[in-house]
Amino acid sequence: MFDRVESEFVTFFNVTCGICIILMLTVILISTSRRRNVSENVPDNVVLLYQVGRGPYAPSSSPFPLKLETFLRMYKIPYMNDHSGKFSSKGKTPWIKYNGVSVADSEFCIEFLKRKRNIDKEKISPFLKATGRALQKLTEENLYWTMCYSMFVENQDMIATVMPQYRGWRLKLLVIILSRVLRLEMWGHGIGRHSTNDIWHIGKEDICALSNYLGERMFFLGDEPHEVDCALFGMLAQIIYHMPNSPHEKLIKEKHNNLSSYCKRMKDLYWPDWNERCYNVLTPKDDMGKIYFNY
Amino acid sequence: MDLCLLLGIGVLAVVGFLIKKYLNKSVIKADYPKDTVIVHQLGSGPYCPSISPFVIKLETYLRMNKIPYKNVYDRVMSSKGKTPWIQYNDDVIPDSHFIIGYLKNKFNIKINDKLTPEQKAVGASFTHLVEDHLYWGLLLWRAVYDKNKTIFRMVGLNSIILWIFERKARSVCHAQGQGRHTRTETIQLIEDDLRFISDFIGNKKYFLGDNPTETDCAIFGQLCQFVWQTPDSPMETSIREKYTNLIDYCERIKSRYWPDWDELITRGNNNNKK
Numbered sequence: 001m002f003d004r005v006e007s008e009f010v011t012f013f014n015v016t017c018g019i020c021i022i023l024m025l026t027v028i029l030i031s032t033s034r035r036r037n038v039s040e041n042v043p044d045n046v047v048l049l050y051q052v053g054r055g056p057y058a059p060s061s062s063p064f065p066l067k068l069e070t071f072l073r074m075y076k077i078p079y080m081n082d083h084s085g086k087f088s089s090k091g092k093t094p095w096i097k098y099n100g101v102s103v104a105d106s107e108f109c110i111e112f113l114k115r116k117r118n119i120d121k122e123k124i125s126p127f128l129k130a131t132g133r134a135l136q137k138l139t140e141e142n143l144y145w146t147m148c149y150s151m152f153v154e155n156q157d158m159i160a161t162v163m164p165q166y167r168g169w170r171l172k173l174l175v176i177i178l179s180r181v182l183r184l185e186m187w188g189h190g191i192g193r194h195s196t197n198d199i200w201h202i203g204k205e206d207i208c209a210l211s212n213y214l215g216e217r218m219f220f221l222g223d224e225p226h227e228v229d230c231a232l233f234g235m236l237a238q239i240i241y242h243m244p245n246s247p248h249e250k251l252i253k254e255k256h257n258n259l260s261s262y263c264k265r266m267k268d269l270y271w272p273d274w275n276e277r278c279y280n281v282l283t284p285k286d287d288m289g290k291i292y293f294n295y
Numbered sequence: 296m297d298l299c300l301l302l303g304i305g306v307l308a309v310v311g312f313l314i315k316k317y318l319n320k321s322v323i324k325a326d327y328p329k330d331t332v333i334v335h336q337l338g339s340g341p342y343c344p345s346i347s348p349f350v351i352k353l354e355t356y357l358r359m360n361k362i363p364y365k366n367v368y369d370r371v372m373s374s375k376g377k378t379p380w381i382q383y384n385d386d387v388i389p390d391s392h393f394i395i396g397y398l399k400n401k402f403n404i405k406i407n408d409k410l411t412p413e414q415k416a417v418g419a420s421f422t423h424l425v426e427d428h429l430y431w432g433l434l435l436w437r438a439v440y441d442k443n444k445t446i447f448r449m450v451g452l453n454s455i456i457l458w459i460f461e462r463k464a465r466s467v468c469h470a471q472g473q474g475r476h477t478r479t480e481t482i483q484l485i486e487d488d489l490r491f492i493s494d495f496i497g498n499k500k501y502f503l504g505d506n507p508t509e510t511d512c513a514i515f516g517q518l519c520q521f522v523w524q525t526p527d528s529p530m531e532t533s534i535r536e537k538y539t540n541l542i543d544y545c546e547r548i549k550s551r552y553w554p555d556w557d558e559l560i561t562r563g564n565n566n567n568k569k
Contacts, residue, residue: 090475108480126494133491134420141427188470189427193375198393209419212412 046291047072047079047113048097050086056280057241059271060234061162063144064106065094067234071110073270074230075119078293083286110227124221132221132228135213138206139235145191146203147238150246152182154196162242164280200247207248210236211256218265225269233266332357332364332398333382335371341449342523344559346437348430349391350379352516356395358552359507360404395509407509414503418510421495421502424488425517431473432485433520436528438464440478445526449563482529489521489530493538500547507548515548 042048049069055061059069072079088095088104095104096113103112113119124132151158156175160166166174186192191199210232219225220232239248240263252259267274276285327333334353340346344354357364373380373389380389383401388394398404407415437446444457452460468474473481492514501507502514522545525531534541549556 092472092475105476108476127497130491130495131417131420133488134417134424134495137424137428138420142423185470185472188467190377193377194390194393202392205419206423209416213416213420215413 041289042080042097043291043294044099045078046098046294047077048082049079049094050082050084050088050096051094052085053083054277054279055162055242056164057278058237059274059277061238061242062093063140063231063234063238065234066237067230068094068096068106068109070230070233070266070270071113071227073292074225074227075113075117076293077113077117078291080289080291081287083288110230124226128221132226135210135220136228136231138209139232142191143203143206143210144235145186145189146199146206147235147243147246147248148182149186149191149196149199150203150248151243152178153186155246158243158246161244203248204251207239207251207256207259211252211259214258214262216258219262225266229266233263236263237267327367327382328365329384330363331383332362334364334366334379335369335373335381336366336379337370338368338450339559339561340524341446341561341563342526343519344553344556346446346450346520346524347378348426348433348516348520350516351519352512353379353381353391353394355515355548355552356398356509356512359512360398360402360406362398362402395512406507409506410503410508418503418508421492422510422513425492425514428473429485429488429492429517431468431471432481432488433517433525434464435468435474435481436485436525436530439468439474440481441525441528443527446524449561485521485530486533489533489538489541492518493541496540496544498540501544507551511548515545519545519549 049065049072051060051065051069052062058066060066069079069081071077085093087093089102090104092104094106094109095102096109097103098113098116101112103109151162152175156179159175159178160171163171163174183192191202194202214220217223219229221228236252236259239246239252240260243249271277277287334350334357336345336350337347338345343351345351354364354366356362370378372378374387375389377389379391379394380387381394381397382388383397386397388397407418410418437444438457438461444452444461447457447460465474473484476484496502499505502510518541521528521530522534522542553559
């Protein structure tokens, strides 16, 4: 009889905890999605870029929105931001809408816009273009996961750095959810099966490879920036601005400073308003609804 | 009655798990020859010595550097739940990337020594392109988008196993990211990667020049799957029509390091399967 009472109590406790977690998640989702969205006010031929909002020390706390927005600026494509945090049909962000057509995934967005806007094929050889592609995949499909591990699994205090708007119980809940989701994703990818030291070893090799390839060049494929620089800058900027004192950041500062110089070059070229597009600096400005390059 | 059935299934599952764990332990302790790399892998493929690109990569590396090795087709997974993995005397190493790092040190291999840091960076980048991007396209094609599941049927997997495997592949690929794209988008991504690889190889003999390097093992491991082991696929058609230098490249490596290739494939005849 006592076993039955105890098991019913345990069931009651588990269900209550489950309901509390669901309620807390709902509160978080509602409070973070209260931002107004601008989708009903987008003119024709203006890209509506959906992203999750500005980062504290870089215009985004994720490499992919920064990559996509840098691409839009590189080719002066008229665009407007929607920071409401709405996710794409594939459950990710960033994504775009252009003349009523939705496109998910930053790479597909870039391919789509190149076709729609008749952006001339870059004047580089197929050989060099292929090299750029490989560098991009090293960064986005491999280095990226080592950064996620460092930020969200190994040293969870760093989440507060990139998301200072979360404090107290909301931060604790976010840390629990993010680290569990990322562990699952990294396990599926394969990299999550390695030890902490092995994951860092992989990340270190990737950073060394990028630095060795860049060498003394101005940009990765030569003296002029190319599309692939958007992807590489998007990723490296996260290390430099949003991963202070991480092994990645220390390695770049101490041994591969050419990557820091490269990021500064890209930042000066395409983000003269950088300080206004970060929310943890002196002069943040909300650019929801502002149209860039609307000539 | 239902509770007894559930309990019975639970007990069987636990017993099966314990037996597997015991067998895995006995695999590691088996009496293997000394100073020989023991490669634990799944088994022969129908048109390539393995359906796993990582096995082909590892074996090509062993052959390229003339490291004595022996294959064990035990289908036992590593401590990280994957294959291939190796034993060398008392050392057990999972994951082809770390295995190659281990072998480089153990056997003092200098095959990459003449490369510049920039060439090594390019080699590493393309290795990641094929292993962390193209590979997922291969998995999605074989497990999800190929309606006939040709290659998996040819290695003897039945419909129930294939159904389970498809579900698992969808889940893993969704977590990785590429599984969120449509069939058309996945095929486009594969085609793009093959085009970039073809453009980079051009007329070169090997990936980074006139001499083979470690990168060739990884690239060949993945490419041979598309050249010979994705029958009736859009990618196979693209390679034969547009990227014929990939066929030449694979044939070159196969002739140099795999003279016994035809003896190691089953052609779908499971009696020849190891």
